Amino acid sequence: MEFTKKRHSGRALLVTGGLVLSLALTACGSANNDNTTTTANTTPGKDCKKVGVLLPETDSSARWDSKDRPALTDGIKAKLPDATVLYNNAQGSATTQQTQAEADLANGACILVVAPVDGDASAAIVASAKAKNVPVIAYDRLIYSDDLSYYVSFDNEGVGKLQGQYIAEHYKDFVKGNNNNTVMINGGQTDNNALLFEKGAHETLQPLFDNKSLNLVYSTFTDKWDNAKAQTEMEGALTANANNVQIAYVANDGMAGTVIAALKAHNLNGKVLVTGQDATVSGIQNILTGDQAMTVYKNISKESSSTADLVAAISKGTDTASITNGLTVKNPKGSKAIASVLAQAVIVDKSNIIDTVLKDGFVTKADICKNLPAGTDTKGICS
Structure with missing residues (x-):
């Protein structure tokens, strides 16, 4: 602030003199490390322990x-x-x-x-x-x-693209004639990742929706990635479509597990392509039993x-x-x-479990082979 009136000049000199004295004392104090604490580091996180x-x-x-x-x-x-x-x-x-x-x-x-x-x-x-x-x-x-x-x-949009890509490459194994109904059960909308997964999946699947190769009959975001709610959502989708669902895009393994539970109630498990994510032990087990088609390994x-x-x-x-x-x-x-x-993430299905999650030690053979139903085709993993 500038002081423009002469009657304030004396006060200005006093303030200036006080500042000079204060700076001089500070300089002396900084030099005397035994008596004065040095100025705190202002770089965020520097020397943090x-x-x-x-x-x-x-x-x-x-x-x-x-x-x-x-x-x-x-x-x-x-x-x-x-x-x-x-x-x-x-x-x-x-x-x-x-x-x-x-x-x-x-x-x-x-x-x-x-x-x-x-x-x-x-x-x-x-x-x-x-x-x-x-x-x-x-x-x-x-x-x-x-x-x-x-x-x-x-690359979370890329994760969604991987999930959509898998559906695009394998949907014909599950679609019979005009029975091509697709359900999308996305994650929690307050999680930016869920928005990116959905966006990436749609980028891959939209051409199939547009040309009627797949028919999107139900799509929702699942608050807080709630597994129980995902099961309720899948049950609702099945009811609304008289159990005529062939593809279930599910954003992660936890929700995929409960979606599979809904399918089992109607003897549809293994007959619907179910996606997942996170390469959890339960997700890998569901892949081995044939109830889940794939997961995304991050x-x-x-x-x-x-x-x-x-x-x-x-x-x-x-x-x-x-x-x-x-x-x-x-x-x-x-x-x-x-x-x-x-x-970057990678697709995991029954064909590459050994070369991905097992090779990296992300899951163990003992964990994924535990309590698998008799007759499960484990591709030699559990033998």
């Missing part, structure tokens, strides 16, 4: 606690050996996740890794973290905030390793460009392009 990891739930998929939790906690400690990891799971509640994040921040977490329950609601977590100069990495699911620091996930170690690399780089103050390689993902509800790391 306490990392909050917040995952969304355990009900819709076994992956979160059995795969992501150990991969993240162990991976961060491996890349940043003196780090402390604070782990929380919100069990499907956005409110709980907000409370957990606030608690982590209050306990000194200086980097947060968040797989959001709700992409919109979790923007509040990013805002709270920014107020404390804490960077946030959105893990697996995007958070709708322009203040987000990084996003690590898979090697979580790639996702967690990239996240751990980012955490370590942020803490050490090193450049992250070699990790993100210039890739960005635009916040669809904002304006910012978020620096991102996106891994």
Whole structure:
């Protein structure tokens, strides 16, 4: 502010003199490390040794606690050996996740890794973290905030394309004449991934819908990826179409399991092409029994390793460009392009279980062969 009137000049000199004296004292104090605390580091996450990891739930998929939790906690400690990891799971509640994040921040977490329950609601977590100069990495699911620091996930639109591609390549094995009815049971609409899966699947399947090779009779998003609700949705679709359904696009293995339960009630399991995702033990078992056609294998170690690399780089103050390689993902509800790391997924069906999930140790032979019904064609896996 400029002082334009002469009668304020004396006061201005006093203020200026006071500022000079204050700066001089500060400079002397900074030099005397025994008596004065130096100015706090203003680079978000620099020298951070306490990392909050917040995952969304355990009900819709076994992956979160059995795969992501150990991969993240162990991976961060491996890349940043003196780090402390604070782990929380919100069990499907956005409110709980907000409370957990606030608690982590209050306990000194200086980097947060968040797989959001709700992409919109979790923007509040990013805002709270920014107020404390804490960077946030959105893990697996995007958070709708322009203040987000990084996003690590898979090419999720590509995942949907893989699911749609499998249907496009195999639907003729299930369609008989004009009986070509297709049901789409998508994930939770508050999860950006679910929107991307649906978009990718539609890009592949729309030409088949347009030329009437497939007839889309039912499509819905399933709140919170609720497995029980997916079964109810499938039962409704069967009732509305007099059990005349040949294709069931299902977004993940958890919901696929309950969709299969609905089909079994009408002796339709194995007669309907059912998709999935996550390559869970139950999903692989359903593939071996013939009740599920495919799943999508996302090697979580790639996702967690990239996240751990980012955490370590942020803490050490090193450049992250070699990790993100210039890739960005635009916040669809904002304006910012978020620096991102996106891994690629692969289709798994009965033909390549050995060469993918078993080879990588993602699932074990003992787990997938346990309690399989007698007579299951396991392609030599369980022999």
